[in-house]
Amino acid sequence: MGNFKPVPGNIICDALKDEKTIIMACNVRVTKGILRGIFKAAKKSDSVVMFELAKSESNPDGGYTGLKPKDFSEQCRETASEVGFDIWALHADHLTIKKGTPEEIEEMKKLIDVLVKADYTSFAIDCSFLFDFEKNTVEEELSKNIEVTAEIAKYIEEKMQGKEFGLEVEVGEIGKKNESGMVLTTPEEAVVFIKELNKRKVFPNLIAIANGSTHGNIYDERGKATEQISINIEQTIAVGKALKKEVSNTRIAQHGITGTPRELIKRKFPVEFILKGNVGTFWQNIFYEVLKTMNHELYEEITKWTLENFREKAEKAGCKSDEEIIGKYIKYASGAKDENGKLLFFDKIYSLEKNIEKALEARAYSEALIFFESFHAVGSAEKVRQHLKRIKG
Numbered sequence: 001m002g003n004f005k006p007v008p009g010n011i012i013c014d015a016l017k018d019e020k021t022i023i024m025a026c027n028v029r030v031t032k033g034i035l036r037g038i039f040k041a042a043k044k045s046d047s048v049v050m051f052e053l054a055k056s057e058s059n060p061d062g063g064y065t066g067l068k069p070k071d072f073s074e075q076c077r078e079t080a081s082e083v084g085f086d087i088w089a090l091h092a093d094h095l096t097i098k099k100g101t102p103e104e105i106e107e108m109k110k111l112i113d114v115l116v117k118a119d120y121t122s123f124a125i126d127c128s129f130l131f132d133f134e135k136n137t138v139e140e141e142l143s144k145n146i147e148v149t150a151e152i153a154k155y156i157e158e159k160m161q162g163k164e165f166g167l168e169v170e171v172g173e174i175g176k177k178n179e180s181g182m183v184l185t186t187p188e189e190a191v192v193f194i195k196e197l198n199k200r201k202v203f204p205n206l207i208a209i210a211n212g213s214t215h216g217n218i219y220d221e222r223g224k225a226t227e228q229i230s231i232n233i234e235q236t237i238a239v240g241k242a243l244k245k246e247v248s249n250t251r252i253a254q255h256g257i258t259g260t261p262r263e264l265i266k267r268k269f270p271v272e273f274i275l276k277g278n279v280g281t282f283w284q285n286i287f288y289e290v291l292k293t294m295n296h297e298l299y300e301e302i303t304k305w306t307l308e309n310f311r312e313k314a315e316k317a318g319c320k321s322d323e324e325i326i327g328k329y330i331k332y333a334s335g336a337k338d339e340n341g342k343l344l345f346f347d348k349i350y351s352l353e354k355n356i357e358k359a360l361e362a363r364a365y366s367e368a369l370i371f372f373e374s375f376h377a378v379g380s381a382e383k384v385r386q387h388l389k390r391i392k393g
């Protein structure tokens with residue numbers, strides 16, 4: 001029997017930080033078939049993989065996926081063991097603090113207790129909302145983010161009781177726009193942020209920056225789905241270079257990859273600076289594409305629910321078509337509850353027939369292989385195994 005428990009995120013990052021490879025991190029919001037497909041592709045290509053869900057997606061109430069941290073962790077561990085794949089991490093994505101109030105921080109600490117108990121091996125603290133645009137210097141703009149990020153990082157360290165873990169932090173809000181377009185993280189912001197955290201004895205492996213991507217599916221002004229080609233490669237390289245020069249051990253985590261053409265990722269992404277790439281909505285899109293054909297009745301039920309419940313909100317937010325409303329809001333379906341707290345679609349989704357599960361698995365398998373290839377990740381797991389051998393002596 002091998003050991004198929006999740007590997008600490010910091011060990012994976014340390015092993016690969018100068019290997020010109022991107023670790024794929026998958027937010028698998030609907031795990032049915034898809035989790036196994038990705039694990040099998042990781043094994044086939046010997047690529048490191050991370051599985052992650054954000055606080056909004058998974059928490060002790062279920063979150064919008066309906067998966068509690070313990071459920072997600074168990075499913076990942078069981079699948080790793082069934083497939084027989086060893087080099088993967090369990091990451092808590094977007095542990096988001098929006099205001100930085102004591103109550104909010106307390107609530108976050110309770111969630112961290114749950115995550116640590118569920119064997120998470122990596123954590124992303126996201127206090128990017130605390131960036132203060134009113135201030136004049138970079139230090140002042142970032143001071144609240146630095147302070148709260150450090151407090152939460154210390155808390156994780158304490159709770160992990162000497163166990164190793166990966167740490168990601170977030171300097172600029174992903175997808176934020178102002179009058180002149182996307183707000184981009186500057187090299188100075190990234191460097192000051194990490195240096196200040198280092199001064200407080202917090203040493204992140206990864207930093208999420210705002211570099212032109214948007215979370216989720218994107219649409220044009222008529223509400224038609226479009227590809228994402230907005231990631232600013234030049235700015236990413238500038239930030240990456242500054243980080244390597246000034247703080248050495250922290251690499252970039254690229255958020256919001258869904259919709260970015262894979263050949264563009266493969267040819268243009270600066271792999272010497274980007275170490276982790278998050279792919280979330282893509283896997284959910286696969287689920288609904290397969291469901292649309294293989295169980296049209298449930299697909300109709302879910303899309304009807306999405307349109308009924310989110311049309312008003314979506315139109316206020318500028319959605320231009322039913323396609324766009326569904327693409328942006330269907331994520332809330334799998335964990336949706338009725339007024340009595342009963343899950344609406346969860347049991348139907350997770351009891352779908354075997355042939356549908358197989359199709360989902362096969363589809364996820366082939367897509368994951370393409371991602372690993374475009375992330376230059378094929379063979380990366382062996383590099384981590386070698387690193388593990390070295391550090392364990």
Ligand SMILES: [Zn+2]
Nearest residue numbers: 174255256278
């Ligand atoms: Zn993200």
